[in-house]
Amino acid sequence: MTDASVDDRVVVEMKDVHAGYLPGVNILSGANLVARQGELIGIIGPNGAGKSTLLKAIFGLLNVRSGDITLNGESIVGLKADKLVKRGVAFVPQTNNVFPSLSIEENLQMGLYQNPKAYAERLEFVTGIFSELGKRLKQRAGSLSGGERQMVAMSRALMMEPSVLLLDEPSAGLSPVRQDDAFIRVSDINKAGVTTIMVEQNARRCLQICDRGYVLDQGRDAYEGTGRDLLNDPKVIGLYLGTLGTDAA
Ligand SMILES: Nc1ncnc2c1ncn2[C@@H]1O[C@H](COP(=O)(O)OP(=O)(O)OP(=O)(O)O)[C@@H](O)[C@H]1O
Numbered sequence: 001m002t003d004a005s006v007d008d009r010v011v012v013e014m015k016d017v018h019a020g021y022l023p024g025v026n027i028l029s030g031a032n033l034v035a036r037q038g039e040l041i042g043i044i045g046p047n048g049a050g051k052s053t054l055l056k057a058i059f060g061l062l063n064v065r066s067g068d069i070t071l072n073g074e075s076i077v078g079l080k081a082d083k084l085v086k087r088g089v090a091f092v093p094q095t096n097n098v099f100p101s102l103s104i105e106e107n108l109q110m111g112l113y114q115n116p117k118a119y120a121e122r123l124e125f126v127t128g129i130f131s132e133l134g135k136r137l138k139q140r141a142g143s144l145s146g147g148e149r150q151m152v153a154m155s156r157a158l159m160m161e162p163s164v165l166l167l168d169e170p171s172a173g174l175s176p177v178r179q180d181d182a183f184i185r186v187s188d189i190n191k192a193g194v195t196t197i198m199v200e201q202n203a204r205r206c207l208q209i210c211d212r213g214y215v216l217d218q219g220r221d222a223y224e225g226t227g228r229d230l231l232n233d234p235k236v237i238g239l240y241l242g243t244l245g246t247d248a249a
């Protein structure tokens, strides 16, 4: 799906990134990625391929050993998460992404700790996308369903008005109907102009909605292309989509 709001400016770029957790063990071993202004980028690949690690590397949560990661042309290697938030990057991790003992409202306020004055305006934006949350602001996040928690997590990330949103498996653990809903919300966020990099285990659905996708395998980008091209690429179908890629859209 191409969108009029996409332009050629490179917002995030990873070049030949090597990174890992334990000394001498690289999980990312030559990863490349480009996200242009307004793009929705999908990242798929087998379990353990390093998808979550790739998002963590962008968000300064592990050491990049070689290669470079840039944001609007400037290297962000070595910058910690709080600095990245100030530069407009938001991250929704795969798990533990809400504060369960806090209300929805308090979760949203936590998202805005660097700019509390903007609360009313940002609340209006996020409840425009996630209208059901606006009616339940006092409810404890721990009492919500998985899908609702995912909405709180995305809303919290959007409170700082990010220009780049990193999403790790927004549809994980949701029923098929809820999964569809999660993908629609991600599209809505992206259409509002937020450059979005989304990791997904629901590969077919992810490729259907993204502008471009990357298949990550063993810490490298094995394939890159438009969502449509990847969905129809026999090698990608055979190795990563199974029969899913041949299903009717
Ligand atoms: N904190 C950590 N310390 C050491 N190794 C880790 C850590 N987190 C992840 N790994 C290892 O890094 C590799 C890649 O993990 P990662 O979570 O990035 O994969 P993934 O592609 O997101 O997988 P999944 O589809 O299961 O979410 C795995 O071998 C994993 O065991």
Ligand SMILES: [Mg+2]
Residues within 6 Å of the ligand: 051, 052, 053, 094, 168
């Ligand atoms: Mg993961």
